[in-house]
Amino acid sequence: xxxxxxxxxxxxxxxxxxxxxxxxxxxxxxxxxxxxxxxxxxxxxxxxxxxxxxxxxxxxxxxxxxxxxxxxxxxxxxxxxxxxxxxxxxxxxxxxxxxxxxxxxxxxxxxxxxxxxxxxxxxxxxxxxxxxxxxxxxxxxxxxxxxxxxxxxxxxxxxxxxxxxxxxxxxxxxxxxxxxxxxxxxxxxxxxxxxxxxxxxxxxxxxxxxxxxxxxxxxxxxxxxxxxxxxxxxxxxxxxxxxxxxxxxxxxxxxxxxxxxxxxxxxx
Amino acid sequence: xxxxxxxxxxxxxxxxxxxxxxxxxxxxxxxxxxxxxxxxxxxxxxxxxxxxxxxxxxxxxxxxxxxxxxxxxxxxxxxxxxxxxxxxxxxxxxxxxxxxxxxxxxxxxxxxxxxxxxxxxxxxxxxxxxxxxxxxxxxxxxxxxxxxxxxxxxxxxxxxxxxxxxxxxxxxxxxxxxxxxxxxxxxxxxxxxxxxxxxxxxxxxxxxxxxxxxxxxxxxxxxxxxxxxxxxxxxxxxxxxxxxxxxxxxxxxxxxxxxxxxxxxxxxxxxxxxxxxxxxxxxxxxxxxxxxxxxxxxxxxxxxxxxxxxxxxxxxxxxxxxxxxxxxxxxxxxxxxxxxxxxxxxxxxxxxxxxxxxxxxxxxxxxxxxxxxxxxxxxxxxxxxxxxxxxxxxxxxxxxxxxxxxxxxxxxxxxxxxxxxxxxxxxxxxxxxxxxxxxxxxxxxxxxxxxxxxxxxxxxxxxxxxxxxxxxxxxxxxxxxxxxxxxxxxxxxxxxxxxxxxxxxxxxxxxxxxxxxxxxxxxxxxxxxxxxxxxxxxxxxxxxxxxxxxxxxxxxxxxxxxxxxxxxxxxxxxxxxxxxxxxxxxxxxxxxxxxxx
Numbered sequence: 123x124x125x126x127x128x129x130x131x132x133x134x135x136x137x138x139x140x141x142x143x144x145x146x147x148x149x150x151x152x153x154x155x156x157x158x159x160x161x162x163x164x165x166x167x168x169x170x171x172x173x174x175x176x177x178x179x180x181x182x183x184x185x186x187x188x189x190x191x192x193x194x195x196x197x198x199x200x201x202x203x204x205x206x207x208x209x210x211x212x213x214x215x216x217x218x219x220x221x222x223x224x225x226x227x228x229x230x231x232x233x234x235x236x237x238x239x240x241x242x243x244x245x246x247x248x249x250x251x252x253x254x255x256x257x258x259x260x261x262x263x264x265x266x267x268x269x270x271x272x273x274x275x276x277x278x279x280x281x282x283x284x285x286x287x288x289x290x291x292x293x294x295x296x297x298x299x300x301x302x303x304x305x306x307x308x309x310x311x312x313x314x315x316x317x318x319x320x321x322x323x324x325x326x327x328x329x330x331x332x333x334x335x336x337x338x339x340x341x342x343x344x345x346x347x348x349x350x351x352x353x354x355x356x357x358x359x360x361x362x363x364x365x366x367x368x369x370x371x372x373x374x375x376x377x378x379x380x381x382x383x384x385x386x387x388x389x390x
Numbered sequence: 391x392x393x394x395x396x397x398x399x400x401x402x403x404x405x406x407x408x409x410x411x412x413x414x415x416x417x418x419x420x421x422x423x424x425x426x427x428x429x430x431x432x433x434x435x436x437x438x439x440x441x442x443x444x445x446x447x448x449x450x451x452x453x454x455x456x457x458x459x460x461x462x463x464x465x466x467x468x469x470x471x472x473x474x475x476x477x478x479x480x481x482x483x484x485x486x487x488x489x490x491x492x493x494x495x496x497x498x499x500x501x502x503x504x505x506x507x508x509x510x511x512x513x514x515x516x517x518x519x520x521x522x523x524x525x526x527x528x529x530x531x532x533x534x535x536x537x538x539x540x541x542x543x544x545x546x547x548x549x550x551x552x553x554x555x556x557x558x559x560x561x562x563x564x565x566x567x568x569x570x571x572x573x574x575x576x577x578x579x580x581x582x583x584x585x586x587x588x589x590x591x592x593x594x595x596x597x598x599x600x601x602x603x604x605x606x607x608x609x610x611x612x613x614x615x616x617x618x619x620x621x622x623x624x625x626x627x628x629x630x631x632x633x634x635x636x637x638x639x640x641x642x643x644x645x646x647x648x649x650x651x652x653x654x655x656x657x658x659x660x661x662x663x664x665x666x667x668x669x670x671x672x673x674x675x676x677x678x679x680x681x682x683x684x685x686x687x688x689x690x691x692x693x694x695x696x697x698x699x700x701x702x703x704x705x706x707x708x709x710x711x712x713x714x715x716x717x718x719x720x721x722x723x724x725x726x727x728x729x730x731x732x733x734x735x736x737x738x739x740x741x742x743x744x745x746x747x748x749x750x751x752x753x754x755x756x757x758x759x760x761x762x763x764x765x766x767x768x769x770x771x772x773x774x775x776x777x778x779x780x781x782x783x784x785x786x787x788x789x790x791x792x793x794x795x796x797x798x799x800x801x802x803x804x805x806x807x808x809x810x811x812x813x814x815x816x817x818x819x820x821x822x823x824x825x826x827x828x829x830x831x832x833x834x835x836x837x838x839x840x841x842x843x844x845x846x847x848x849x850x851x852x853x854x855x856x857x858x859x860x861x862x863x864x865x866x867x868x869x870x871x872x873x874x875x876x877x878x879x880x881x882x883x884x885x886x887x888x889x890x891x892x893x894x895x896x897x898x899x900x901x902x903x904x905x906x907x908x909x910x911x912x913x914x915x916x917x918x919x920x921x922x923x924x925x926x927x928x929x930x931x932x933x934x935x936x937x938x939x940x941x942x943x944x945x946x947x948x949x950x951x952x953x954x955x956x957x958x959x960x961x962x963x964x965x966x967x968x969x970x971x972x973x974x975x976x977x978x979x980x981x982x983x984x985x986x987x
Contacts, residue, residue, distance in 0.1 A: 177545040200547020210539045213637040214560050223556070227546040255637060275546055 125192060126155040126311040127176070127279050132186035134171050144336040145171050148186065151330065151339070153279070156309040160322035162368065163332030163340075164376040169315045172337065173281050176313065177204040190278050200228070203277035207284045209268040211256040217267050218243075218252040224275025239274055245304060246270045262293040269301070273308070282314045286321070298324055299353060306350060319368050320356055323347075329364075331371045334379030341371045424913060427607040436611040441681060442596065442714050443615045449592040450585065451619050453509050454577040457516025458623075462573060464517065465524025466566070470554075472525070473532045490522045494580050495587070502588040507730070512584045512592070519580055520573035524566070531565025532558055564638040567631040574627040578620040590732030593619065602719035603689055605911075629661050679712035680881050684889075685724040685733035687866065690717045690910035692922040693837065694737060695903045696760075696940075700892025702906045709884035715910075725754055728869055735874075735885060740764070740865035741943075741951040742793055742960065748970045749961045753872040756948075756971045757886055758941035759864035760893070762933045763857045765835045765925075766794055768801070769843070772850040774830045779854065783811035785830040790817050794833050796958040801859040837925040841918070862933075862947045863954065875972060886941075886975045890984040893940045897927040897986050931986060939984030941976055 134146040146168040153159050161169055174180040176188060178198035187194050190201060203224065211220045218239055225235035243252060246266045256264055265285055272280055286294045298321055305312065305325075316322050322329045323345055331341040343364060347355060355361055381387050409429045416428050423431060436443060472479045489497075494515055505511035535558050543553045585594025593616040600609040686694045697715050700706050706713045716733060718724050724736035725743055729752035737760060738744060744756045768787075770776045776785065779802055789795050799809040817823075817832060821839055824832040825848055834840040843851065856862070868889070874882055896903035900923045907923070908914050935942045948971055955961045976984075 174541075177541070179541050179544060199544060202545060204542060204545035206538045206542065208538065210536060210542055212539075212557065212560070214563075214635075223543075224546045227543065227548045227552060227556075257637065 124155055125152045126157070126190065127151075127153040127313070128189040128192065129172075129176070130187045130189065131182075131184070132172065132175055132188065133183045134168065134175065134180065135183055146175075147336045147338045149337065149339060153311055153313060155311055158305060158312045158314065158325060158327045159330060160314045160316055160326035160328070161330045161332060162316055162319055162322045162372060163337065164334050164372060164379045165317075166335050166379065167332045167375070168335055168337030169332060170283060173204070173283055173313070173315065176279070177202045177281055179204075201278050203272040203275045203280040205268055205272040205280070205282050205285055207287050209256075209264040211264055211267055211271075213256050215255075216252065217248060217254050217256070217259070220256065220267055221270045221274055223271055224277075228276060235274075239270065242273070243270065245307070246273075247300065262289055262297060265289065265297070273304075273310075278311065280310055280312045282312060284315050284317065287317065294318075294321070295353060301325065302349070302351060319365055319372065323361060323364050323368070324351060324356065329368055331368055331375075334375045334382065340375060341368070343368060424604070424606045427610055431607050432610045432614060435607040436614065439608055439611060439714075441712060442608075442683075442716075443593075443611060445591070446593040446596040446612065447615050447619045449509070450578065450581050450594065450616070451623065453512040453581040453585075453592065454516055454574075454619075454623065456509075457513040457581065458520050458573055458577040460513065461517035461520030461577070462524045462570060465521035465569070466528055468521065468525045469528035469532060472529060486522055486525065490519070494519050495583050498584045498587050502584065507588040507590060509591075512581045512589070515584050516577040516580050520569075520577055523573050523576065524569040527565045527569035527572075528562055531562030534565075535561045563635045567627070567635050570627045571624065571631065574623045575620055578616070578623055582616055590727060590730045595732070599716070599719075599722065602721040603717035604719065605717055626661075626664055629664060633661060679707070679710050680878075680884075681712045681714070682734040682881060682885055683714040683716055684885075685716045685722070685727045685736040686718045687724045687737055687739060688718045690907070691914065692904060692907045692919045693866075693926055695896040695907050695923060695926065696889055696893030697737075698892075698906045698910055699896045699899075699903050700888045702909070703892065703895060705888040705891050705895075706885075709888045711881070711884055711888065713885070713888075717910075725752060725869060728871060729754060731871070731873070734881075735868060735870050737866050738869045739867075741863055741867055741948055742955055744867050744869055745952055745955055745965050745970055746960055748965045749963065754869045754970070755872060755875060756864075756867035756869050756943060757882065757973075757975045758868040758890070759943040760866035760868065760941060761929050762864055762935045762942065762944060762947065763862045763929070764797065764865050765837065765929055766797065766856065767834050767836060767840065768798065768831055768854040768856075769824070769834045769840065770831045770852050770854075771827075771848070772852055774827075774852075776830060777852060779805040779807055779859070782807055782831065784813075786813045786815055786828070787831040788815045788817035788823065788829040789833050793960070796954070796960070797856050797861055797863075798833075800861050800954065800958075801854065801856055804859045804861070836929060837922040841921050841925070857932075861954070862944075863951045864943055864947050867943070868941065879975075883975050883978060887979045887983060890939070890941050890976075890979050893930065894984055894986055896923070897930060897940065900924065900927060937985070939976075939979070939981055940986060941984060943971060943973060943976065945971075945973070 129149060129151040131148040131150065132146065133144075133148045135142050135144045137143075149172065151159075161172075163169055171180065175182050175186070176198060178201075182188070188198055189195070190198065195201065212223070215223070218236060221239045221243070222230075222232070222235035225238065226232070230238075240252065243249060246269065248263065248266060248270065251259065251263070256267070259267065269282075269285060272282070286297050289297065302325055314322075314325060326345050329343045329345060330339060331343075332338065333340040345364065347360065377387060413429045416426055427435075468482070472482055498515055501515050502511045505514060539557055539561075540553060543557055548556065581592065582594035582597070585592040586598045589595045593612055596612040597609060597616070600606070600612060684697055694715070697713070701713055701715065724733070724738045725747045727733045728736045728738070729747065738754075740761075741756065741759065744754050747754045774785075775781065782802060787798065789798050795814065802809045802812070815829060821832065821834075821842060823829050825843070825846070832839075834843065868886065870882055900920070904916065904919050904923050907919055908916060930940050934944055945967065948967055952961065952965060952967065956964060
């Protein structure tokens with residue numbers, strides 16, 4: 123399968139008070155067309171910086187490049203659907219008008235954009251809510267509106283930055299299963315950041331573990347579990363083995379990051 | 391709708407209760423009306439003075455709204471400019487803050503000096519203040535926009551212009567409306583304050599003018615009108631805010647969580663209804679009758695009975711005129727108010743003030759003279775040993791330095807007495823120095839000081855009438871402007887006809903005229919007004935006016951007035967009487983309406 127997205131030697135160093143703080147070390151990653159890649163790593167490992175670079179919001183240092191379909195692009199602005207952790211819905215727009223925001227900016231006619239949104243709104247569990255305003259929705263529903271907005275936006279790649287991070291555990295697990303279903307129906311290339319290892323395995327075709335800051339690729343694991351994946355899967359032997367492998371790697375990195383900041387190693 | 395009534399019911403009931411208690415308390419305590427008028431009296435005054443108040447509200451609101459729109463647009467544009475060019479902020483903000491750290495009243499006089507006392511100066515002042523409020527708020531509003539939301543739009547490929555209209559502008563609307571709400575109140579306040587400092591129209595002017603003329607119940611009505619104007623403006627802005635920023639917590643509060651839809655935001659129809667109501671209120675000033683006003687040279691009293699009578703008896707109404715009678719006061723110059731267009735007519739100082747005004751470039755024209763000669767007399771006590779002007783040398787003579795000094799000196803000169811041979815002293819408001827004998831001779835007017843002396847029992851007086859010594863200057867000329875005569879001659883004609891008719895009626899029916907006068911200001915004393923009416927009638931029928939009719943302006947005495955003023959260097963050059971006077975309107979009034987039998 124052809125690579126949809128390729129990162130070559132992407133890196134970032136910030137200037138803070140005159141000193142150079144490396145956040146992301148030269149980083150390579152390829153995501154195949156239609157692949158769902160999840161990224162886990164300790165806090166502050168530069169995942170969000172990585173996303174900003176992929177989305178075109180931040181330039182990469184030096185010779186780092188972002189390729190789409192194997193072609194270098196000047197900017198990925200307008201080609202990558204980016205969804206930060208917060209829903210960031212516009213409170214003065216209805217659910218429907220929020221959902222079509224990306225299409226609107228791409229220049230799709232309003233009626234056409236609305237038609238496309240209404241076609242899939244049911245799959246996002248928002249049937250009958252098109253004319254509601256965000257304040258009337260629950261946290262999970264708002265998050266689904268934001269996902270719908272990212273989904274409708276005609277893009278090569280979707281970047282989801284901890285979309286379920288702020289939700290309670292029950293809602294989260296329901297949404298995970300739902301997202302897996304949506305992705306099965308509409309094949310999309312997705313990069314997905316999470317703190318939750320179970321979520322990373324459950325959703326991903328591949329899990330990428332990053333090191334503590336400055337971020338680097340630590341471990342890459344293919345998830346060979348069959349789809350559709352049922353919630354009970356998390357207790358299966360192969361799932362638990364994968365989880366242990368990834369957790370160990372993360373734990374290692376988290377401790378390094380913790381001690382690097384002056385914390386005491388609890389194992390010592 | 392019923393919900394709206396229920397919501398409004400509470401505040402209205404409270405207001406009604408407060409007003410009820412206020413009214414009762416004032417009635418029980420018997421507080422005099424000029425200290426604190428009864429609410430019912432203010433309401434009544436608001437109804438009777440509605441044409442004046444409505445014009446005032448319309449003027450003030452027009453200034454406030456125009457300045458508000460101009461200022462907020464400017465402030466908004468500046469905020470956008472400074473938001474996108476932060477480097478400019480350092481240069482722009484300091485002078486803005488410096489200018490705004492001083493209250494608007496401080497530089498209002500300068501703005502009025504530069505732009506005049508018309509509406510422009512008020513609009514500029516209002517615009518200046520509201521622009522600053524908008525700049526500060528909108529700048530903050532634009533800066534508080536969520537950076538991640540901007541990132542989402544950028545990742546969708548949106549350019550800055552698009553981001554501004556889709557995100558930044560709507561997200562800053564709550565701040566815009568904070569500025570608009572503050573600005574709506576401030577703009578009315580600033581317009582009123584500026585009007586009080588220099589204007590001839592608007593609520594602020596009404597407040598200034600009623601204070602000067604001690605017409606306190608109209609003052610209260612004006613204050614009430616001003617706050618109504620402010621509240622209406624504020625309500626309109628708030629309504630727009632609920633319409634457009636209903637989604638913000640500052641507007642919808644917690645109740646929004648319970649509603650699925652947009653909450654109780656106002657429909658376009660209701661907003662339009664409010665705007666139309668405001669426009670109708672303004673339009674109510676329009677009237678079928680021609681609206682004119684006359685400015686009196688002093689506070690309400692029998693000296694102006696003719697106009698009260700003409701209004702009360704419906705003479706003006708018959709001429710299709712809606713006449714407002716505005717009292718004068720210590721700080722008001724009737725001629726200036728006519729020249730500026732604030733009033734259409736005046737019973738002004740006299741032929742000399744008309745001529746001096748004309749000499750200074752004011753477009754004044756005398757169309758009649760209420761008094762054919764000056765009401766000022768010189769008075770001395772019989773026991774002073776003075777019986778003729780030749781006895782004056784070496785005596786102390788007190789006089790008003792408002793022109794009276796020239797009359798005294800001319801009288802002496804005409805009798806061959808050297809004016810330098812007497813000792814002139816300025817005359818105070820009170821007659822006490824004369825009563826105590828500190829001055830031998832004093833000036834009096836026939837209807838005020840002379841009557842005071844008589845009523846205080848200072849009898850045996852010797853009077854010297856300037857007219858007996860050849861000094862005849864028409865007083866209390868009815869003046870209007872070149873513009874009125876040119877543009878509304880038929881209104882001038884109708885006004886003069888009804889006014890002379892009122893004067894004739896007043897002279898022929900003095901007790902009734904006094905009663906009508908007392909209605910203008912209940913604080914007036916009936917005895918005093920009765921005497922004044924009698925003396926005014928006598929004076930008005932003096933000389934040729936007896937046969938020709940009241941208000942007759944004798945060309946010979948007008949000519950004399952000019953020579954007299956030129957001799958005393960009160961005029962810089964001769965003023966053509968064909969410009970300063972116009973007999974045509976008086977001549978057109980039929981004798982039956984002006985000759986007293």
